Amino acid sequence: MGSREVLAIEAGPTHRYGQEMLVAIRSVTDLPVRYAVITHRHPDHSFGLGALVDAGVEVLMHPAEAAGLAREGPALLDLMTVLVGAEWTEGTSTEAPSSMVEEDRLVDLGKRPVDILVFEGGHTKGDLVVHDRTSGVTFFGDLLFVERAATVPHADIGIWLTHLDRLEALPWTKGVPGHGPVLEDPASFADTRDWIRFLHRRVADAVLTGESPAEILDPGVPAPYAGLVEAGPTFSRAVLQLYRRYEAMDPAALDALVEQPPPD
Ligand SMILES: [Zn+2]
Known part of the structure; x- marks a missing residue:
């Protein structure tokens, strides 16, 4: 959150989750949610994005991941609906994000510069990492799992290992992994x-x-x-x-x- 607007990260697994995320943000600030960064296509991160697009948020994703969502999303959504029940996935669609991020980008939320960094071919073909220059807080997406076994359905492990070295070297203070508790100690990268x-x-x-x-x-x-x-x-x-x-x-x-x- 800057002086002018808000950047959200991820959209959760369903339309309902995306809506409730916006309600939760409203309870903290009246500033408009200008951007949402979806770190990659996996359903637990991306399937709520329709709720954000509907609310006028500019939803950002890497083009390879947007293409993967369009290709694999409908079948995965059908499977998820069978598993959790239609009342939970009601309204969920695997629609396209609003904008593509193909290379590192700096956005300013009002006296708050935030880097959106592109890491291709690690956990997925196009993972996005969000680094807040002011606080050093960094959202690693699923390039980092803490205390939990990382998943590899779309991974290139050789490239992923080089990405981890680059991420660890960023000037981060607190890290938010895709799964697991917030970290302050680089030892958690292990x-x-x-x-x-x-x-x-x-x-x-x-x-x-x-x-x-x-x-x-x-x-x-x-x-x-x-x-x-x-x-x-x-x-x-x-x-x-x-x-x-x-x-x-x-x-x-x-x-x-x-x-x-x-x-x-
Ligand atoms: Zn993932």
Whole structure:
């Protein structure tokens, strides 16, 4: 929030959530909500955006993620409606955002400059990070999970690891991860970094040595990661998602990918 207007981050999973988010903002300020940044296409972040567009908010998203939402959104919305019930998803649509952010952009909310930073190809094809220059508070989206197992359905883990280094080096004071508690200590980056590096090496090694996904999953989640929230179900999905992708890769290229520095 600046002296003139407000920037919201994410829209939540349903139209109703998006509406209630605006009501919650109204309880804090009468300033107009000018922008909403949707960090990426995953439904828990994006499906409420129609409520914000309807309210005249300029909803910002990376074009690759807007395209992914248009492509995959309707089927995911149908699935979500079956799972949670039509009364919760009523009014929800997977409509397009208002504006695209293809490169880093600075917006001014009135004596409050805020960076919208583009990170392509990490957690998804176009993750957006919001950095408030005044307070240093930074919203990392799903590039950062704290105390919770990061999900990888659209991830490129090699690129994601380089993004984490860049994010950690930003002049942030408090960080808001996509999932998990607010962080002040950079050590919390290890929750995402170590987990995705483990997933990557474990699955790549298995593909190179001819182990099956069942053989990877059989012993369960290894001890250092077992305490992460949702570690078990995320491990099962991630192994299958990555295995399919790595199996289709040239073994030499995969070998090179595995040759990453070991965890420090
Ligand atoms: Zn996500």
